[in-house]
Amino acid sequence: MKKMMQFMGVLLFVTALLLSGPAAWAEEEPQYGGVLAWRITSDPPALDPAHANIVISARGANLYCETLVEISKDGQELLPMLAESWEVNEDSTVWTFRLRPGVKFHKTGYQGKPTANGGREVVAADVKYSFERLLREKAARAYFLNSIKGYQELFDEKADSWEGIEVLDDRTVRFTLSTPYAPFLAALSYTAFSIVPHEDAEKLGKDFNFQPVGTGPFILNDWKHDNEVIFRKNPDYWRKDSAGRALPYLDGVNLVVIPDSSVAYLEFGKGNIDVLSDIPNEFYSEIQEKYRDQFQSCPTLATQYYGMAVNKEPFDDVRVRQAFNYAVNREAINELVLHNTFIPGKGVLPPGMPGYNPDLESYTYDPEKAKTLLKEAGYDKGLTVTLQYNNNPRHKMIGEAVQAQMAEIGIKMELQASELGAHYDAVRRGDVPFFRAGWSGDYPDPDNFLYNLFCSDNFGQKGNYARYKNDDVDAWLKEARSISDTDKRMELYRKAEQQIVKDAPWMFLFYDTTNLVSNEKVRNIHLASMGEYQTPLTEVWKVK
């Protein structure tokens, strides 16, 4: 009954989050014009999609460039974007994409100068070029597509072109995979796999990062470093609204760099900023209350956890790991420390991720059970552990709350803050037995979480920091990525996740939510479940 109530609580919360946000503008007539000011916290290091690895970069890149497929608003479906349609063979090893006709690259680019491509139509050769460019540019995420035949040869510079990508005609491109890889389509939605024109990329070389060209609704017009990234409308954009009107409605988008959150909030209040995303905890409740009709929040594909290295004492004993999970009261921490900005976690896959299992058998707050398990493991007199976390006020607050709860069952938990880079260096090397970490999804497929984080092939750098190894889980995860039957895949992921939760290599803590608040002039803005940086602005408008 208690479990049922908790599940209902989470369900209600998630539903409320999904339903929160404005809907009143649905009936309004769109207006053209206006520039949307969107606050970012720092200058984007990269706008070239090949190197747009962090969310600030992706926010900029997603405005001017596009991928073959896109993720639906609810994050559950993959929809055509630059590809109009696709076919896949039975074992998911041959994917043939038909490109959308009439999509053109930007005719003018940075500061209004003509682009080298001259505004020509996108052809299949551009797809091949863009993907091969990723390997030549040593793009950090190109490995998502290492299942395409010929990846290694091109990577090792033993081949001049990517064997597994064939241009069949101007509008048709075929990908041949060396092994079946079910998340292939989802991976194609990742920003790095945007299509760029070879003329501009080759002409500009490294400067393509600062004067990039794509097919998107906006064109990079100016980049004033540490100040503003200014995009103007693409007048030749291919997409139309439901009434057949040209898009985008906005004349432009300015990404305004304001590092300080208090100042950003003041700027928003003054009307200088139209959209404030990733709202800091200290203003969350106030903004939610004050801007009730303009505030949006939804679960996103990210999870927070404390990893326990299963090859190190005392975490080499599953009972200790389970005891840690029973000892933490996630609901209380979320309410008292996090202002309900997170969702208490049960497992690995966050709500909104295909394969999310609401019936997952997991850990509830049960200090007595935790004590019993510790006793069975030989720690009846308690134990001392040190949690290392990357220095951040939110992580510190959570750590202190967990520390207090651990003390109740006789665990002395010391907190050790570390600088981000140093923290992850040590965690990757496996030097830290107990550590804070988080994982944000790159694309909506459970493989992106479960395979990366728990398959024993991925110890260290690739994501399995806890050095977790379970032969059954390995087999299920490998099988799930190699079959195309969605139902069977999801079944395998459910089995794997259930086993992982039972083995408890993590203290499963929270699922993240994403949020934004827009001012009263902004219409038709819909927060993306992948995160605020993916929020499309093509159909957003501002009232005058």
Next chain:
Amino acid sequence: MFAYIVRKILYTIPVLWGVVTVVFFVINIVPGDPVAIMTGQRGDEETLAKIRADMGLDLPLGQQYVRFLGQLCRGDLGTSYRNNEPVSSAIWTRLGATARLAAGALFLGTVLGIAAGVLSAVKRYSVFDYGAMFVAIAGVSAPVFWVGLLLLLFFAYTLGWVPGVGYGDGSFKYLILPMITLGIRPAALTARLSRSCMLEVLSQDYVRTARAKGLKRTAVVMKHALKNAMIPVVTVIGTQISSLLSGAVLTESIFAWPGIGRLSVDSLLARDLPMIRGVVVFMAVTFLVVNLLVDISYAFLDPRIRYD
């Protein structure tokens, strides 16, 4: 004088070498893989190894150091790991904003500081003296982020007299609040130093003689005392120029000012080694040049100082 300047410039070479050497090795000791940070803490080891090799990070540290010194001798500060931007271009782009802010703050600090200090000394133990020195102590003690936020809240968001944050179109109105925020501390320091120096000079015999000869008090203060009282003040102003040109991290962050201070912090967080080294070299050169100019300026303030 010329020989002195040449000698001084030659002295700066070993100092500069010492600074870049220390910085090179210290930032390499600090844990945190620049490639992992740059790639968002995930990636396959093969790709990361290739990126490391491209950046020369796979070479032994000694070899990396020799390569770095070679680049530096050619005037090449390298290329940012973070965004492939040439380091010199990144510094140059932000130097304008930092120089404007520094010049504004320095002007404010110097004019206000000297005026308040001199008046306080002349009107010793008056209400003005006590008031000015109280404000000066408050100015030195108040944290920059607090002052900045208060100024913003009052003048930009309550009264709406000036724009809030950002560089805008580069017009003066955007400079006002950051300039005041950054200028308060130098003004306070200069005021306190000017007062004590002025008091010391005013007690000298030649000042008494000048007064005894019937010169007006203002003339004595402005023509005879001020110049001599300014020698230590100029030294302090010189060090302030160097600090301000190196970027004011907090002020730049609060006011979203696109200057060198923020560039250095972002580079540090991203372990952008070439950018960190470049910024440090720039700061070191700025300090050395400004110190040289301060030394030279002594001769103009006090003709008794010779450089032979």
